[in-house]
Amino acid sequence: MNAPPTSVPQLLKPQEVDTYTDTRDLLAHAKRDAVRRKYHDWLIVDVDAHHVETVSWKEIITYIEDPVVREQAIHFQNDRINAPPYGLSGDLGLRYQSVGGRIPHQDGQREPVTDTDVHRDVTLTRRAMEALAIDYMVVFPTPMLMLGMHPQPEMEVWLGNAYNRWLADKLLSADDRIKSLIYLPFNTPEEAERTVEAFDDVSGVIGYCITSTRYKPVHHNHYMRLYRMIEERGKPLAFHAGYHWQDPSLATINRFLGMHALGFVWSNMIHATNWIINGIPERFPKLKPIWIESGLAWVPFLMQRLDDQYLMRPSEAPQLRRLPSEYMREHCWYTTQPMETTNLKALAVTLEMINAETQLLFASDWPHYDFDLPGEIIDLPFLSEQAKRNILGLNAARIFGLDTRIRKTV
Secondary structure, three states: OOOOOOOOOOOOOHHHOOOOOOHHHHOHHHHHHHHHHOOOOOOOEEEEEEOOHHHHHHHHHHHOOOHHHHHHHHHHHHHOOOOOOOOOOOOHHHHHOOOOOOOHHHHOOOOOOOOOOOOHHHHHHHHHHHHHOOOEEEEEOOHHHHHHHOOOHHHHHHHHHHHHHHHHHHHHOOOOOEEEEEEOOOOOHHHHHHHHHHOOOOOOEEEEEEEOOOOOOOOOHHHHHHHHHHHHHOOOEEEEOOOOOOOOOOOOOOOHHHHHHHHHHHHHHHHHHHHHHOOHHHHOOOOOEEEEOOOOOHHHHHHHHHHHHHHHOHHHOOOOOOOHHHHHHHOOEEEOOOOOOOOHHHHHHHHHHOOHHHHEEOOOOOOOOOOOOOHHHHOOOOOOHHHHHHHHHHHHHHHHOOOOOOOOOO
16 A cells, blocks of 8 residues: 655635635645554545536537437537527526635636646546545535436436537546546436446446435436346446425425435435335345435335335235335445434434444545545444445445555545
């Protein structure tokens, strides 16, 4: 293992930070933390990190398959000054992420990059990995996580697959430490199946992703062929949470704080409920679902609530052979971020209930405003060292089939 770094970038004052600040300076404290806690030599897999794909939107749209749509997109971006990303449907909440501009790196990563040998997003990802002591980083888009609510289902297909091809071409091919759970255009099942087939053997693709903010029922029969295809390939299926302020059940919330607290939980809680009570784990016992960026506090609630109702109405879930909580504990995987730590007793019970030692995966959610360091896991007093090592990297290596012999660059 490489020796720990002897120097770190300058620590900046908050007022000196803007959207052009170098990632290594933004994360200087994180790098110091990794050295101080001596986890720079642990295997650490970040299962949920992000880049701002819209910064590269002029590149991405050139990968659109449909020639007419591709030409429209190119002209739209080239002929309009400061044009919004062609085809994307935004969400009101995105305007609040930076807390009125006080967390500027949330608004975009526009730092200078002089290395022209690889795409700038490769360089930015490498900078974050080095500072956070990450061995593998799974990269997700950001505004595209709202694409499941687009009023034109075909736009999700065009843009989702254009992004997938661009990502594989520019990022995944450049560094085998950068991985992806490839975007599935879930609103159109046959296109999602085509995406699985197209990216089956693409280097760096370690699974598939459904953006959870959508109204499609995950238990509908027209998805069963898709689930079988993914199960046969032995790769996991991730549900990445998001929020939708226009959802009728959430529209009365008047603060982004409330929307962020509930929205990211709500979408995955709905899908997880339908996933379990409709017997998907029984139909596809080797299919591995991962629930991403919903935190963990919702899981014990749902376990208890579903168990309670199932015991009174088992005839409505005839496929189940065990309690819903048992499927959630043994069949599902969860990511840590944003892990609720205000009550450590409650957190300890939560991790016990979800069998965290084998089912929990570390996620930083960098560069979002609420990102977590690996130290969040290191600090938990009720976990053994082996449990911490499992959560930080070994569980992910097992589920994704990653090489555990990789060495960090420091």
